[in-house]
Amino acid sequence: MxxxxxxxxxxxxxxxxxxxxxxxxxxxxxxxxxxxxxxxAYTTPRLTAVGAFLEAAEKGRHDPAKDILTAVEAAYLTVRILAFQGTEAAEEVRVRASALVENLREMQETFGAIPPAPAEQKLDELSHTVSRAEAMKQHQQETSAEAYDEWELHAREDYDWRRAALKCLTKSHADQIATYTHEGQSLKTVEARKELAQYGELINMPGLENAVETGKTLVWRQSARDRYQLAAARLWMDRKAFADAVASWLDEGPTT
Incomplete structure (x- = not known):
């Protein structure tokens, strides 16, 4: 062919x-x-949910109020719903998101201990007056013998009262903490309050006796502040771990 x-x-x-x-x-x-x-279609709603969750968590990091924690928990549930897959990446997202929420819950629970208590403000005020009096004493000593003699004549007694008041208060707190730590209750609270009430009149600091606190209150406040700081530090670190988990989760694409 x-x-x-x-x-x-x-x-x-x-x-x-x-x-x-x-x-x-x-x-x-x-x-x-x-x-x-x-x-x-897979990525967009997940990015939106993750963005809302991180934004709420960041607000909570700066202000862990109850309403902000509620918003974080709602955003967290949305992330969990979207990360429904049984993959390792999805599970890591759920675990990391849960860690962020737990940190914020801890911060919210202990946030009330962060601002200075009225008793602490009294203690700070007394400490500052003693520091100023000591600075004045030092200045007069360094200026001249006559200046120091003048200070001894007019300010020595007031200075001694202030130092005695501060010593009384710090000793009372140390005693309260030590007694409470050993599961007891200090019986010296009334004595300290009476003594500080007298010093308050002498140095013109009315209500100074209210600076006395129980060991239970002192220990609780310090413990709460330690917990708050630890949770805040964990939250800061866990944000990156959550972002890394989300990146792996999105990168694997749809699985159903």
Whole structure:
């Protein structure tokens, strides 16, 4: 058979081959487009949920109030719903998100101990007056003998009262803490309050006796502040771990 007689058949086969190639290309293109669309549909709501969760958590880090914690918990539930897969990446997201919420709960529970208590403010006021009196004494000593003699004449007694008041208060707190630590209750509270009430009148600091606190209060406040600081530090560190987990989770794409 002459070669030219094969031309129609070859032409037809070429057309069929081209059609097959075109069809396969179209199918692959359609599959790629579908995968891209699916991944976009998968990613967008998750990014939105993660963004809302992190934003709420950041607000809570600066102000762990009850209403902010409620918003964080709501955003957390949305993240959990979206991270429903049984994959390792999804599980890590749930674990890391849960850690952030627990840190904020700890901060919210202990936040009340952070501001200075009225008794602490009294103690700070007394400490500052003693520091100023000591600075004045030092200045007069360094200035001249006459200046120091003048200070001894007019300010020595007041200085001694202030130092005695501060010593009484700090000793009372130390005694309270030591007694409470050994599961007891100090009986010297009334004595300390009476003594400080007298010093308060002498140095013009009314209500100084209210600076006396029980060992239970002192220990609780310090413990709460330690817990708050630890939770805040963990929250700061856990944010990055959560972001890394989310990146792996999104990178794996749809699994269902």
């Amino acid at each position: 002459d070669f030219t007689e094969w031309l129609p058949a070859l032409t037809a086969m070429g057309a069929i081959g081209a059609a097959v190639i075109t069809s396969r290309t179209a199918i692959r293109s359609a599959e790629k487009t579908a995968r891209i669309s699916l991944h976009a």
